[in-house]
Amino acid sequence: MKILKIALILALGGIGSQAFADDSHSTAATSNTPVENYAYGTKLDIKKVIAVSDIPDQCGPVPAQMTYEDSNGQRHILQYQVMGTGCSNG
Missing domain, CATH: 2.30.140.50 (Protein of unknown function DUF2790)
Structure with missing residues (x-):
């Protein structure tokens, strides 16, 4: 049960960091756009x-x-x- 909770936390953390990374990329691309x-x-x-x-x-x-x-x-x-x-x- 404890391993399942740890796996769930790691999976959600990985998804959240990918979403944050994608958001920062779009902000960088937008800053160069006139x-x-x-x-x-x-x-x-x-x-x-x-x-x-x-x-x-x-x-x-x-x-x-x-x-x-x-x-x-x-x-x-x-x-x-x-x-x-x-x-x-x-």
Whole structure:
């Protein structure tokens, strides 16, 4: 029973370290990617969305970013404007 618990802990620890290693690789690749500004009518080739930034708690337009991969596997960072989440309806 004790060996089973140790094996389970080691397996979960190994999976967690692999997930952390993969996350740090994606952060390193993202830091070298230039930020592109979205303009109305821009043609986008989005195959996979990797990350979307949090929307600030402000009332009014605020910048947001989306990291994605295109159909060629290249990573892009797109900056665009969204409405903040701080506006009340009442």
